[in-house]
Amino acid sequence: MDIIHLLPDSVANQIAAGEVIQRPASCLKELVENSLDAGATRIQVIVRDAGRTLLQVIDNGIGMSEMDARLAFERHATSKIREAQDLFSLRTMGFRGEALASICAVAQVEMTTRRAEDETGTLIEIHGSDVVRQEPCVCPVGTNIKVSNLFFNVPVRRKFLKTDQTELRNLLTEFYHIVLVYPKVNFTFVHNDEIILELPSGTEKQRIEAIFGNPKRNVYTSAFVEVNTETELVSIRGFVVKPENATRKAEQYFFVNGRYMRHPYFQKAVLTAYSGMLTADYQPSFFIYFDINPESIDVNIHPTKTEIKFADEQAIFQILMASVREALGKFTLAPTIDFDTRGAIDIPAPSTEHVSRPQVAVDPTYNPFHTRGTIYPDKTPQKWESLYEAPQSSRNIDIPEFRDAEMPLWQYNGKYIFVPGEEGLTMIHQHRAHVTVLYHRFLDQMTHAQGASQQLLFPEVISLSPDDMVLIEQITGDLRAIGFDLEQLSPDSYSIQGVPAQMADQSPVPVLQQIIEKVRSRGADTQSEWREQIALSLAQSTAIPLGKSLNEQEMRQIVGDLMQLPSHRLTPDGKTIVSLLTNEEIEKKF
Ligand code: ADP
Ligand code: MG
Numbered sequence: 001m002d003i004i005h006l007l008p009d010s011v012a013n014q015i016a017a018g019e020v021i022q023r024p025a026s027c028l029k030e031l032v033e034n035s036l037d038a039g040a041t042r043i044q045v046i047v048r049d050a051g052r053t054l055l056q057v058i059d060n061g062i063g064m065s066e067m068d069a070r071l072a073f074e075r076h077a078t079s080k081i082r083e084a085q086d087l088f089s090l091r092t093m094g095f096r097g098e099a100l101a102s103i104c105a106v107a108q109v110e111m112t113t114r115r116a117e118d119e120t121g122t123l124i125e126i127h128g129s130d131v132v133r134q135e136p137c138v139c140p141v142g143t144n145i146k147v148s149n150l151f152f153n154v155p156v157r158r159k160f161l162k163t164d165q166t167e168l169r170n171l172l173t174e175f176y177h178i179v180l181v182y183p184k185v186n187f188t189f190v191h192n193d194e195i196i197l198e199l200p201s202g203t204e205k206q207r208i209e210a211i212f213g214n215p216k217r218n219v220y221t222s223a224f225v226e227v228n229t230e231t232e233l234v235s236i237r238g239f240v241v242k243p244e245n246a247t248r249k250a251e252q253y254f255f256v257n258g259r260y261m262r263h264p265y266f267q268k269a270v271l272t273a274y275s276g277m278l279t280a281d282y283q284p285s286f287f288i289y290f291d292i293n294p295e296s297i298d299v300n301i302h303p304t305k306t307e308i309k310f311a312d313e314q315a316i317f318q319i320l321m322a323s324v325r326e327a328l329g330k331f332t333l334a335p336t337i338d339f340d341t342r343g344a345i346d347i348p349a350p351s352t353e354h355v356s357r358p359q360v361a362v363d364p365t366y367n368p369f370h371t372r373g374t375i376y377p378d379k380t381p382q383k384w385e386s387l388y389e390a391p392q393s394s395r396n397i398d399i400p401e402f403r404d405a406e407m408p409l410w411q412y413n414g415k416y417i418f419v420p421g422e423e424g425l426t427m428i429h430q431h432r433a434h435v436t437v438l439y440h441r442f443l444d445q446m447t448h449a450q451g452a453s454q455q456l457l458f459p460e461v462i463s464l465s466p467d468d469m470v471l472i473e474q475i476t477g478d479l480r481a482i483g484f485d486l487e488q489l490s491p492d493s494y495s496i497q498g499v500p501a502q503m504a505d506q507s508p509v510p511v512l513q514q515i516i517e518k519v520r521s522r523g524a525d526t527q528s529e530w531r532e533q534i535a536l537s538l539a540q541s542t543a544i545p546l547g548k549s550l551n552e553q554e555m556r557q558i559v560g561d562l563m564q565l566p567s568h569r570l571t572p573d574g575k576t577i578v579s580l581l582t583n584e585e586i587e588k589k590f
Contacts, residue, residue, distance in 0.1 A: 047191045224242070256297065479515070
């Protein structure tokens with residue numbers, strides 16, 4: 001008996017869908033790219049429940065004929081490529097003819113579409129690859145496609161979806177990647193009947209301003225200088241922030257031939273151009289657009305990958321670095337750039353790890369926010385708990401008989417607290433000790449909602465970008481629990497009326513911005529994850545700084561509090577708090 005048989009189309013499409021449509025954001029990307037390919041000048045995105053129940057894209061593009069409307073949902077149906085070799089000179093967005101087939105395999109799709117030359121349009125409804133309705137209809141020129149109940153027939157995929165807030169942020173990130181390269185196109189983004197973004201047609205600069213403009217993210221275009229370089233190999237344009245306008249939370253975007261790409265190696269080129277000009281922890285925002293002959297890049301065939309391989313990466317690295325340096329040198333007076341050092345800069349070899357062959361594997365954990373974390377040189381996110389478990393060999397160092405109030409202790413160098421004991425001299429890093437004490441206190445307050453709040457005489461206003469608004473909504477409950485008194489003022493701002501008592505004289509806006517940035521950059525998606533990030537960020541902002549002189553009572557308080565913790569060896573982010581100089585080590589020195 002023969003045992004090989006062809007998979008029914010619906011099954012094949014569902015398998016393909018796993019590859020192309022991983023989450024609402026990937027569906028949105030495909031739909032909007034189709035609208036752009038259709039020459040639309042106005043595109044409306046309407047989303048409900050972060051795309052779970054509805055993702056609708058309305059465009060005024062060329063529309064489809066009755067026949068094409070049906071064909072569009074077949075696999076490998078495309079109007080964009082006829083021969084395999086077209087793949088190499090590709091300039092349109094989609095080209096595999098897979099997106100619509102994949103989407104309709106895992107959702108309920110209703111589409112109306114009409115071309116300018118047709119009097120009536122076509123309505124087509126498809127549920128899980130089955131055409132349930134197709135009829136003429138009255139509709140405007142263009143295409144209106146409504147994707148409902150995504151993954152209704154793939155419970156496993158539905159389960160992989162994160163919270164609405166996270167999925168909405170994913171949608172917005174994907175949306176930014178597209179709208180930043182089509183400033184001439186008018187876009188609207190509506191979520192649950194609320195207009196989140198309204199982007200009129202304009203220049204690239206205006207588009208950047210409309211999304212990230214001051215004071216939403218401190219990325220305001222007056223802080224930018226223009227980069228503009230033409231070479232035979234590549235043309236590079238865009239905007240880079242002046243060194244003095246670098247921020248803790250930066251927006252860093254590369255685009256190549258009108259497509260967003262991630263490129264850690266080129267990112268290094270930009271950072272190298274800034275070397276010596278930035279304060280530690282500060283990052284430059286940039287929006288850089290490459291134009292290059294499509295034949296010299298690896299047209300990556302995988303629709304969900306954002307990495308692109310260039311034939312001549314090292315040369316482009318040099319050109320990019322030089323043009324950013326030149327732009328910075330031209331417009332910034334101080335600090336002056338020492339061009340003599342240019343030759344001395346180490347140019348790292350292109351890393352090959354980010355160049356992956358097109359893969360077919362599904363990565364259900366793919367989340368663009370996790371990749372942002374790599375911008376920051378800190379450790380990769382880890383579970384704090386695991387850091388807390390001291391390795392078997394190194395036990396907690398006992399801080400000697402601390403309950404004995406007679407025990408002498410003193411501050412050294414404005415940084416350390418020294419406590420002599422039987423085994424030797426215990427040295428405690430005062431700032432880290434306090435961070436760790438506060439971290440546990442804040443975590444505890446979030447669990448029990450009991451943080452003390454101090455009302456501000458003059459409430460302050462924090463303005464946020466749409467995706468940060470989504471994020472803050474997600475974490476306000478926990479922020480309130482530790483003493484923030486927040487009230488939403490407008491669709492893009494909150495007023496801060498009270499702060500945790502601990503914050504005393506700190507200015508609340510930067511502290512809150514830092515919390516948001518930490519939660520965002522660490523991709524903290526679950527409540528326990530974001531609580532850890534909030535607690536750590538607030539503890540770092542409010543702990544006693546290095547260099548502050550402490551009186552005896554303050555020292556006893558910190559060391560006493562530290563002793564109460566289950567573990568006092570490491571800070572939540574893994575730094576050493578306590579170290580022991582043993583008696584033998586001291587002896588050996590003489
Ligand atoms: P691809 O974009 O790779 O060609 P898709 O499955 O995304 O594949 O779309 C299939 C075809 O349907 C497209 O080639 C195009 O002809 C047509 N199409 C899809 N969306 C639109 C739209 N918004 N307006 C006009 N035509 C569209
Ligand atoms: Mg497409």
